[in-house]
Amino acid sequence: MVTLQLDRLSARYGRRQILAEISTPRFEGGRVVALLGPNAAGKSTLFRRIFGLLKGGGEVRITGAASERPVAYMPQDTGVNAVLTVYESVLMARMQGRSLKVRPEDLAKVDQALDELGISPLGARDIGDISGGQRQLVSAAQALVQEPEILLLDEPTSALDLNRQISLLTILRRLAREREMLIMVALHDLGHALRFTDEAMVLQNGQLIACGSTAEVVTPELLHRVYRVAARIEPCSKGRPQLIVEESV
Amino acid sequence: MSVEIARTSQQVKGHGFYRALVLRRQLILLALTLALALSFCIDLALGPARFSLGEVMAALASPDAVSQQARVILWEIRMPVALMALVVGASLSIAGAQMQTILSNPLASPFTLGISAGASFGAALALAFGVVIVPAAVEYVVPINAFVMAMVTAFLIHAMSLRRGVTIETIVLLGIAMVFIFNSLMALIQFFSSQQAVAAVVFWTMGSLTKATWPKFWVALTVLVAVLPLLARHGWALTAMRLGDTKAESMGVNPRALRLEVMVLVSLLAAIAVAFVGTIGFIGLVGPHIARMLVGEDQRFFLPGSALCGALILSIGSVLSKIILPGTVIPIGIITSLVGIPFFLFLILNHKKASW
Known part of the structure; x- marks a missing residue:
């Protein structure tokens, strides 16, 4: 591992x-x-x-x-104006450092990455035409497709x-x-x-x-010290820790 | 089970879409190649002595089957010019395409980066004052001067781009500054030279394929053939550059190293082309834009697409330069700009999708 x-x-x-x-x-x-x-x-x-x-x-x-x-790295989102479809932009992320020939398994990996993130329908869209949120999911697919x-x-x-x-x-x-x-x-x-x-x-x-x-790191003290907010962490009705921010200090 | 089926069908859809896209692009490249072949044959057929397309084909297939006069005209006089149009068009268009790619700027081209202006200045030094930068045979003094100055310009721009605080956006501004500097120097040269020399300089800067000869063609072709695989090798990385440096880096590309290598390669392409035929400003800017509209920016299609579009534009330009005023061959640089730019504007204004 x-x-x-x-x-x-x-x-x-x-x-x-x-x-x-x-x-x-x-x-x-x-x-x-x-x-x-x-x-x-x-x-x-x-x-x-x-x-x-x-x-x-x-x-x-x-x-x-x-x-x-x-290691794969997805940087923060930046706008793009390349004339590439979403599918091509994900394929290209997978093919970096490889030969120009695309094999069927490469296409299968692209399909899988798009599918996993629920953006298969975006495949044919131009990367410059999609919303910022969609672009972020495409970026995640570009990182995932590198396995x-x-x-x-x-x-x-x-x-x-x-x-x-x-x-x-x-x-x-x-x-x-x-x-x-x-x-x-x-x-x-x-x-x-x-x-x-x-x-x-x-x-x-x-x-x-x-x-x-x-659970140990994110505490009201840390929130006060680092983010300068007064906050509580309480379990919700399902028992999950819930963050309640009261005010900035 | 049903989820499994849904997934499988979606995957087939993904594949299917992409395969169709690839097929469409391959067909577009094939169509461009056929158009190029046709334009090349028409280019050969036209001139003071006109031949039918059939005669041209026959002469191409077996030179001995046609009359000696036809053979000399087609093979010795027109062929180097027609072939030079293809190689120069392809070289300038590829140079522009990769400059636009690595600088992320739709205005980048050998012309706007000052490489053509540098070449013109080098040529003018030889034509007006007989300045010889590198000693060579008389026939090659002007092109060699032009080539050296084009490369000097490219390296100046690169050296300036390495300074701190110079972004890739600034590089195009540096190029435009170089254009103005060289234009002023050209004006200065013309001011101090004889009327005859001024005419020679002006004619040179108009860009003309009639300067083409077989040896010049072979030099230009060799450079093109040598550079193409070196660019194709970086196909995926160059495609990634269009998503920005940060994104390209995250995919394992080294943008600075790639930019330097590609800049050297395409400067060489542009410098050779301009040195042999003079300033043809329009191809390096527009060839790549038309290719981008037709085949997108995946370099596996964009690189050959740019080459074919550039070659086709210049070949059609060569045809038009002979038929607009019968009996006169108008310098090709004028034709490509006058006819090509309205055509380009029409394409941009009528294109449904954004192309930059």
């Missing part, structure tokens, strides 16, 4: 230190890890550093990976309506379990983090200030 551990990981843009010596316990495949923190905490930078797009001190330790490229063992998702729900947020996170959690895939997902909705993730790590000003099981 694949595992991921960060050991004193740091990153800088020019002279500015963005991440300072981030060390985590070992995260295992099959788990969903929430990456939390306010704006500009360094979440995207951490993803880029783990994915290898940024150099810096420390080490990203991946063990037990079966493939050469075990990663570790999947890094940078705010995959930011443009989705409530229904699609819940459905995407449910699908991701199921896929993590089924494929023993480790998913690390940056989220702003702590309620979603409580409900859909197993572990959480919290960044603030480029430093890791909490890491552990989500």
Whole structure:
């Protein structure tokens, strides 16, 4: 099973230190890890550093990976104006680093990724013609079609309506379990983090200030300290932890 | 069970759609190739001595079957010009297509990045003052000057693009700045040179296929044939570049390295083309846009599509340059702009889908 551990990981843009010596316990495949923190905490930078797009001190330790490229990364959404259909854009994500010849199994994987995320009907649409939320699901399909063992998702729900947020996170959690895939997902909705993730790590000003099981990490004290809001966490009628935000402080 | 069936049918639908799309694009590429072959034959047939398409076909199939006069006219005089139209059209269009791709800018082309202007300046130095940048046979002094200056321009732009704070959007602005600089230098050259030299410079900048010869054709073709597979090798990565650097990086592409390599390759293509036939500004901008409308931006279709569109436009331009004023061959650069731009505007304004 694949595992991921960060050991004193740091990153800088020019002279500015963005991440300072981030060390985590070992995260295992099959788990969903929430990456939390306010704006500009360094979440995207951490993803880029783990994915290898940024150099810096420390080490990203991946063990037990079966493939050469075990990590896929879905960056935050940006608009596109390419003249490509959704189907082609997902196929292209799968074919990177491969020959120009598309095999039937490649098409089957594209079908599967689109199907899993419920966006098969979008296949023939132009990527520039779909909504921001749909584009985000297509981005998720582009990451999934690479068959990663570790999947890094940078705010995959930011443009989705409530229904699609819940459905995407449910699908991701199921896929993590089924494929023993480790998913690390940056989220702003702590309620979603409580409900859909197993572990959480919290960044603030480029430093890791909490890491552990989500239920233990997401507490009223943390919310006060990091997000500067007064909040309670209470079980709902079904026993699930419910986040109730009262006011900003 | 029913869920399983539903899934299977949906997968077939996904496959089916994509297969149909691929087939349609292959047919479009085939149609472009046939149109190109037809235009090429018409181009050969037209001129002061007119031949029927049948005679042209016969001369192409077996040169010995036609009269010696026809053979000389078709094979020795018209063939290099007609073939040069294809190679130059394809080269300029591919150069424009990849410049637009790597710079994410619909205005990028050898013309707007200043490469054509650089070439014109190099040519003007030779034509007006006899400046020889690299010693060579007299016939090649002008094209070599043009080529060297085109490459110098490309490298200047690249060097400037490496400075901090220069974004890919700025690169096109740098190119346009180069166009203005070279245009001013050209004006300066013309101001100081003889009337005869001014005429030569002006004629050169109009772009004309009549400068084509067999050796020039072989050089241009060799460069095109060498560069094409190097670009095709990066097909998937180049397609990914159109989703933006961040997205491309997330798919494992190194945008900076790819941009540098592709820029060198397409500058070479554009520089060779412009050096041999002069400034033909329209192809590198419009060829790729028409290809994009026809076959999309998957590079497996976009690259050959751009090449075919560019070659076809220039070949049709060559035909028109002979028939608009019978007895006169109007410089091709004028034709492609005058006839091509209204056609291009018509396409853009009537195209239902956004094409950038």
